[in-house]
Amino acid sequence: MTRAGRWGATVVVAAVALWALVARPWAPTLPVLPIGGEFALTDHNGAPFRLSQLQGKVVLVFFGYSMCPDVCPTTLSKLSVVARRLGDDAAKVKTLYVTVDPDRDTPSVLKADLQSFALDAIGLTGPRPAVDSVVKKFGASYSLNPTPESVAKYTVTHTTTLYALDVRGRARMTFAYEASVEEIVNGIRRILAADGP
Amino acid sequence: MMRSSFLSGALLLTAAVCAPLPAFGQAASTTVTVRDAWIRETPAGRTVTAAFMVLENAGAAARSVVKASAEVAETLELHEMKRDGASMSMSPVKAIEVPAKGNVELRPGGLHVMMFGVRKPLAAGEAVSLVLTLDDGSVVTVPARVRAMPGMQGPRP
Numbered sequence: 001m002t003r004a005g006r007w008g009a010t011v012v013v014a015a016v017a018l019w020a021l022v023a024r025p026w027a028p029t030l031p032v033l034p035i036g037g038e039f040a041l042t043d044h045n046g047a048p049f050r051l052s053q054l055q056g057k058v059v060l061v062f063f064g065y066s067m068c069p070d071v072c073p074t075t076l077s078k079l080s081v082v083a084r085r086l087g088d089d090a091a092k093v094k095t096l097y098v099t100v101d102p103d104r105d106t107p108s109v110l111k112a113d114l115q116s117f118a119l120d121a122i123g124l125t126g127p128r129p130a131v132d133s134v135v136k137k138f139g140a141s142y143s144l145n146p147t148p149e150s151v152a153k154y155t156v157t158h159t160t161t162l163y164a165l166d167v168r169g170r171a172r173m174t175f176a177y178e179a180s181v182e183e184i185v186n187g188i189r190r191i192l193a194a195d196g197p
Numbered sequence: 198m199m200r201s202s203f204l205s206g207a208l209l210l211t212a213a214v215c216a217p218l219p220a221f222g223q224a225a226s227t228t229v230t231v232r233d234a235w236i237r238e239t240p241a242g243r244t245v246t247a248a249f250m251v252l253e254n255a256g257a258a259a260r261s262v263v264k265a266s267a268e269v270a271e272t273l274e275l276h277e278m279k280r281d282g283a284s285m286s287m288s289p290v291k292a293i294e295v296p297a298k299g300n301v302e303l304r305p306g307g308l309h310v311m312m313f314g315v316r317k318p319l320a321a322g323e324a325v326s327l328v329l330t331l332d333d334g335s336v337v338t339v340p341a342r343v344r345a346m347p348g349m350q351g352p353r354p
Binding site for chain 2: 066067068071073074076077078079080081083084108109111112113115116117118119141142145147149150151152155156157158159160161176177
C-alpha cells in the first residue's frame, strides 16, 4: 500500500468512527409518535397549566380519576418507584395525572390524591371540553357508566396507557398498564439519551 | 367535662349494645373464612378506598358475600375492575361467590370491597374491622390491616 493509500484508509476509518460516535446507528431510533401536542388545563393548585411549561423535562402523562380504587393509585405508586429508581435523573421527569372525571376531581381532590405519593407530579383538571380535547389529542378514551345502585352514582371506564414525552413535548413512547418499573425506567433513559443534555 | 363524660358514656353504651351483634350473626356458623385482609391507606382529604382479602370456603356448598360494612366508612360496596383492551372499568357487583371447597381472591385489578365515606384517614398499620354478610344470612367479622402502597408516604395533614 502506498503512503497516500494508507493515509486515505486512516481518514476513512476516522470518519466512520466519528460518524458512529455522533449518529450512533446501533441505537434503535425512537420515533416521534403522531399524538399529543400543546394543551392547556388547570393544575392541582388551581393555576393555569400549559404543557409547554415543562420544556426541558421528560413528561409522563396518564388519564385517571380519583374515585378509581385501583388503576390510578397503582399507576401513581408504580411511578413513585420509577422515580426512586431513576435517582438523579428523576429531577428531569415530571408526571401529569389528567382526570377524566373533572366534575368530581377538583384541584383540591387531585392535590390530596398526589400528596400521599413521593412523586413529582401535577394533577390536571378543567372544563370537560378542555379535558376531552386532551384525551382526543393522545388518542385515549373514556366513558361514564351510570351505577344508580352505587353511592358512586357513576364510574368511569378509561384507557390506562402511559405516554412518555420528550423534552420538547413530543410523544416518543407509550406503556401499557402492565409495563414494569424496569421498562418505564429504561424508556425514560432512552428518551433522555435521544435528546441529549 | 360533664358533656364529654356523658358522650364517652354514650359511646361505651353504644359499643356494648352493638358489639354482640356480629357474634349473634356468626351463631349461624359459616364455612367461609377470610385471610390476608388489607385496606389501602387513604391520604388526608380522601374518603374513598378499597379492601382486599382472600375468602376461603371449607363447605360443600358455594356461598356468596352479599353485603359488607365497617364502622370506619359510611358505605361498603362489592365492586369489580375489568380490563377491556387498553381500558379499565369498575362496576358494582351484586355478590361475590366463594366456590365450594375453594377460594376467591379480592385483589387490585379485580374484585374488591369499595369503601365510600371513610370517616378519618386510615394510616398504614391500623387495624380495621370489616363485617361481611353471606347469602345464608351468616356474618363474618374480618380483621383487616391498613397498608401503604410502594411510594406512599403516609397521610399528611
